[in-house]
Amino acid sequence: MSDMMDDMEGGEGVVKKFMFVNRKAPHGTIYALEGLEVVLVSAAFDQDVSMVFADDGVYELIKGMNTKGIEVKDFSKTYRALDGYDIEKLYVEKASMDARGLTEADLIVDVTVLDSAEMANLMAEQDVVISY
Amino acid sequence: MLHIVNKSATERNSLESCLRMATKGSAVLLIEDAVYAATKGGVAAAQIQAAMADLQIYALGPDLDARGMSARVLDGVKVVDYGGFVDLVTETNACQSWL
Amino acid sequence: MPMVEVAGKSFEVDEEGYLTNLADWNQDIAGYLAQEEKVEMTDSHWEVVNFLREYYDEYQIAPAVRVLTKAISKKLGADKGNNKYLYELFPYGPAKQACKIAGLPKPTGCI
Numbered sequence: 001m002s003d004m005m006d007d008m009e010g011g012e013g014v015v016k017k018f019m020f021v022n023r024k025a026p027h028g029t030i031y032a033l034e035g036l037e038v039v040l041v042s043a044a045f046d047q048d049v050s051m052v053f054a055d056d057g058v059y060e061l062i063k064g065m066n067t068k069g070i071e072v073k074d075f076s077k078t079y080r081a082l083d084g085y086d087i088e089k090l091y092v093e094k095a096s097m098d099a100r101g102l103t104e105a106d107l108i109v110d111v112t113v114l115d116s117a118e119m120a121n122l123m124a125e126q127d128v129v130i131s132y
Numbered sequence: 133m134l135h136i137v138n139k140s141a142t143e144r145n146s147l148e149s150c151l152r153m154a155t156k157g158s159a160v161l162l163i164e165d166a167v168y169a170a171t172k173g174g175v176a177a178a179q180i181q182a183a184m185a186d187l188q189i190y191a192l193g194p195d196l197d198a199r200g201m202s203a204r205v206l207d208g209v210k211v212v213d214y215g216g217f218v219d220l221v222t223e224t225n226a227c228q229s230w231l
Numbered sequence: 232m233p234m235v236e237v238a239g240k241s242f243e244v245d246e247e248g249y250l251t252n253l254a255d256w257n258q259d260i261a262g263y264l265a266q267e268e269k270v271e272m273t274d275s276h277w278e279v280v281n282f283l284r285e286y287y288d289e290y291q292i293a294p295a296v297r298v299l300t301k302a303i304s305k306k307l308g309a310d311k312g313n314n315k316y317l318y319e320l321f322p323y324g325p326a327k328q329a330c331k332i333a334g335l336p337k338p339t340g341c342i
Contacts, residue, residue, distance in 0.1 A: 025140050027198050028165030044295060056140050059168065062200035069194025069213075073291055076200070081290035084298045099142065101173015101204075 016127040017048045022057035024132060026076065027067070032060045033075050035132035040078075043085040050126070051082070052119065053111070054093040057132075058100060061092070061107040079109045093119050133158045134224040138231070140165040141176035146230040151179060156186045161212070161220055163192040170196075171204040184208050192217060237263045249331055253287070256334030264332045268323070276320050276332075282306065283333040293338040296326045 020039050024031040042049055053061060060076065067074040082090070090111045097103065097113070104113060114122065123129060135154050141147040147162075147169055154160060160183070162170050169176035170191040180189055193211045196202045205211060212220065221227060232251060234241045238259045243251040248267060250256060261280060265272045272280075282303060286294055294302060296314075304312020311317075321328040326338040 025143070025165045025168065025199070027195075028138070028140065040292070040295070044297075056143050056165070056168075059199060064203075065198055065200040066202075067198040070198045072198070074198075075291055077289065077291045081292055081294070081298075084294065084302055099175045100168070101171070101177070 013045075015046065015048055017050070017125065018042060019050045019052060019123060019126040019129045021052045021054065021123075021129060021131040022060055023055040025056040025059040026065075027070065027072060031132040032057070033073075035130075036060075036075060036078060038130070038132075039082070039087060040085060043087055049087050050089040050091060050122070051087065052091045052093070052123075054096045054119070056096075058092055058096045058102060058107075061109060061111070062102070063106055063108045076108055082109070091119065091122065134220050134227045135160045136227060136229045137162050137166040137169075138164040138229070141169040141179070142174070147176065147179070150228075150230045151183045151187070154183075154187055157188075159188040159190060159220060159224065161190040161192065161217065162209075163195055163217075167191045167195045167199060167201060170206055170209045171201050172206055173204070177206055180206060180209065190216070190220065235263065247337070249337055250334040253334055253336075256284075260334065261332050264334070268321075268328045268331060270321060270328060270332065272332075273320075276329075278307065278311075279303070279317065279320060279325065279329050280333045283329055283335060287333070287335050293326070293330045293333075293335040295338055296324065299325060299329075 020035055022032060022035050026032040039049065039051060061079060062076065065074050065076045090109060092111045092113050094113050094115050104111065133155065135150045135158060137147050137150050137160065139146045147166060150160060168174060169180055170189065171177065183189060189208065190210045190212050191205060193213050196205060196211065232243045232245060235244055242255045242260060245251055250260065262272065270276065283293065286302060300312050300314060300317065317325040330338055
């Protein structure tokens with residue numbers, strides 16, 4: 001129960017740097033949704049969480065999805081709830097956006113755009129990297 | 133022949149293989165994550181544009197909508213709904229799914 | 232899946248009693264679900280339930296308790312956006328009980 005998990009937060013536990021790397025397009029596979037749900041769960045543990053969107057993962061953040069026709073949940077709206085879960089570090093790789101003809105204006109949430117070298121450094125300083 | 137591709141062209145080589153092996157006059161239907169290839173500005177756009185000289189390229193509308201890509205479809209790509217998908221299948225002698 | 236009958240129509244719920252189809256929800260069903268949870272619905276209860284439905288509509292998830300508390304605080308004021316107030320309304324947990332009555336799935340983050 002989340003009520004229970006909430007009681008567990010705020011302990012004296014060590015804060016680690018967790019990075020969740022999203023590299024899959026939404027809807028075609030379950031990875032994007034699963035990755036997002038794991039991030040929401042991880043928020044209960046008060047860790048230093050970053051989310052990275054690279055390769056096809058940048059497609060997860062596209063504005064204006066309408067999933068009625070394929071009868072699945074439009075979880076792109078859920079990225080906008082991350083702020084309320086205190087997950088504010090969202091990074092997108094510039095090369096991945098460029099390769100897909102996308103810009104920040106096409107995305108549903110505010111992100112920090114990093115070049116590949118900056119992204120590499122950010123990854124290198126994490127304690128845990130979880131990839132989807 | 134109707135060729136059906138459902139994998140993202142920036143993640144798998146299914147589209148590339150399909151375009152290499154589809155004979156002139158064949159139809160290629162992009163569904164699920166393959167629809168991104170039919171959109172403007174991406175790396176696969178040039179491949180699709182070149183392929184349109186010999187092939188009919190279709191993309192499934194509901195999959196474009198779900199991905200927020202409907203407004204970005206390349207000129208010359210025909211968008212079909214599920215009914216159109218069925219028509220393509222029944223009009224052709226055989227289907228090849230590039231899984 | 233178990234079925235329940237409310238006001239002459241039957242609805243599917245999961246093994247924990249959560250409504251399976253969000254779109255099935257109406258006030259009668261909320262009343263039934265509240266009864267099952269032994270919650271007597273007042274205007275204050277409805278305010279939280281309606282808030283949750285709006286939250287779900289906007290974000291497509293049922294929020295974790297602390298997220299709900301913060302969001303309610305922002306929208307309805309700090310006197311309502313706190314654990315004491317919400318647990319008085321929903322003694323077994325606002326996430327569990329209020330979400331169930333609102334016809335939402337179990338909050339993401341529930342184990």
